[in-house]
Amino acid sequence: MFESLQERLQEAFKRLRGKGKLTESDVTEALREVRLALLEADVNFKVVKSFIARVKERAVGQEVLETLNPAQMVIKIVYEELVTLMGGANVGLTMADRPPTIIMLCGLQGAGKTTHAAKLALRLKKEGKKPLLVAADVYRPAAIKQLQVLGEQVGVPVYAEGDQVSPVDIAQRAFDYAAQERRDVIIVDTAGRLTIDEELMEELRQIKERLKPHDTLLVIDAMIGQDAVTTAEHFHGKLGIDGVILTKLDGDTRGGAALSVREVTGRPIKFVGVGEKLDALEPFHPDRMASRILGMGDVLTLIEKAQEQVDRKQAEEMTRKMLKAQFDFEDFLEQMRAMRRMGPLQDILKLLPGVGAQLKDINIDEKELKHIEAMILSMTPKERRNPDIINVRRRERIAKGSGRPIAEVHRLIKQFEQARKMMKQLGGLEKMMKRGGKMPRLPGGGFGGLFGRR
Template sequence: MFDNLSERLERSFKILKGEGKITEINVAETLKDVRKALLDADVNYKVAKSFTDTVKEKALGQNVLTAVKPSQLMVKIVHDELTALMGGETAELVLEGRPAVILMSGLQGSGKTTFSGKLARMLKTKKNRKPLLVACDVYRPAAIEQLRVLGEQIEVPVYSELDSKNPVQIALNAIHEAKAKGYDLVIVDTAGRLAIDEQMMNEIEAIKKAVNPDETLFVVDSMTGQDAVNTAREFNERLDFNGVVLTKLDGDTRGGAALSIRTVVNKPIKFVGTGEKLDAIDQFHPARMADRILGMGDIVSLVERAQEQYDEEEAKRLQKKIAKNQFDFNDFLSQIHQIKKMGNLKELASMIPGVGKAIKDIDIDDNAFKSIEAIIYSMTPQERTNPEILNGTRRTRIAKGSGTSIQEVNRLLKQFDQTRKMMKMVTGSKMGKMMPKLKK
């Protein structure tokens, strides 16, 4: 995500390295490079020019403290302006209706149906909502089946009428169904087209007028670049939607849509899709995205993801086991599963400040833990609980059973032993510091 833009911006700021102060000449040179980087990232020309003009004005108006280098000041100004460009504040969903209604709009292939499922899952698990998905794409039979399959996966019911070709009536009937059965959220998945046409726009306008949604979201494939921005403008003129959803932001996207769309349609980006899995959805935070673009990582989002998987009782149990040096392979396996639930491993690593650039060209497979899991699963319950009994014969059997080599088994056991010792030391030192307080 934004890898090329991040690299180009970093090169731009190097122009100011070694400079004692900001001048009109070195700022102009830096911002010429920044503007080119933005245009290459498929940012709208007017947006890129306005952005660099604002940065120039602010940079030349700053009195640089002796403790702050010109390049550092420029990064700070660019960060603040990128945040403002993408909306400044995080935009929340406003769901006040009973039931609350969310209407999805967008072209075919933008990811509306998949995103509808992701959003239903997120609001169900994080906001304790009781959602009902509604299949209003009466032209593409596969869309109804796709939504039904998604509904089964996330355990959310799907309302559909196979014998009806009237999406307005289907949506109204679904809301009636939601009221009757106690669902407090209705997500309406509508039909898309390969291009904008009058029939499509009239239809979705009619659905919006009939159901009066709390939120109308425009879903757009971020990989389409400036086309995404142009499509958003046309949809907004007809629908006056509440917010934008950028899908496929994990792909080979140049990021131009994310940086342009807010300015062009004056509507906030509310969510981004970051992968194919049903939990690959993030609320859009402009400041955090600016951090990522400038290679600063996104430690806040990483901590939030970790907290979602955090079980306080399990953590206390684990701490006691570590203190007694009883941390075993069952606990180790449990920790691997927690990490995997947090999302794509490379994306997680790139959220750590400074790591993103270091791993840019390194392929971190989501199956990175596969051989480790295979080795642990090839152990008997007794061996997992008591790693000390793993002699040469047992290790050979485990290597054969897991399809790995004896060297890989030995390496894992060595790493596990070192990890256990380190964890005990850390826990022990914390306990030691706490003891005087407890005695008082």
């Protein structure tokens, strides 16, 4: 996502940083590169034109060109205008004062509407809600069955009446069913078409009129580029949407839809689909997305991902053990698995500031983590809890059991020992700093060395 755009923007800003003092022509030249980068990313040309005009108006002012670091000021302006372009701030769901909250999903076939209905249901369930999925797509073969299977996977009931009933009537009776079953959120999966037609729109208008949803969300495939913006315009003009769920943002997409939809429709992107798994749905934060586009990482999203996988009490206990050098292979295995649940390691590292550009030509092998896990699982419980007892004979057995070379076992244990020494020194750091002491020297390697050869 946005990799090509990120490269082009960084190249443009690199030229600015190489100049001690900027002139208006320097800024104009850099913004010409930014303009081309945005157009190549499939951003709507009208959006690009107005965006560049706003940036230039701010960037050529006296307060920028005469500052000590004008290049950084220009980048700051581009960042702020990107945030504004994408909506300024995260916009959540509109929840009813009195349940149930009704959410109506609409969109074309193939956008991922049914799957994202289940993803949204799972997210709401994790937030303590009691959602109900409604199968109102009676035209697409197996659409009802698909929603029922997904509903079972996320543990959310599905209201369905088959494919011989009017979708408007299904939606109405689902409301009554939700009241009986004390369901506080209703998510209606409506029918799509390969293209927009008046028959589809009329049916959607009838459902909307009957249910009066609190949020009408358009599900759009980010990979269709400019067509995503055109689709959003048509749906908003004919139906009136409250927001957008942008799917497949993890795919081979240039990102133009994410940068154009808000400006063209005036409606916010509320969620983005970032993977095939049912928990791969994230709230859309314009400031975080702008930070990613400019290669500045996204630490807040990284923290949230970690919090979802690690219990707070467990984290506190783990920290205590690490600082007292009581951290063992059982603990390490648990933490490694939690990290893997957060997603592909390469995607996680890209959220760290400055790391994304470094990973451009590097392919992080996820098999390395599996090899480490195999070696740890080949240890006996006693060995995992007491790494100090692992002598040469035990290492040979671990190597055979995991199918890895003995050299890898040696390296794993050595780097684990270095990491424990580092943690022990950090444990004494707080006391030393309180006494006005100097920071202790830490050994090289550490946990970073566990994930690759040094």
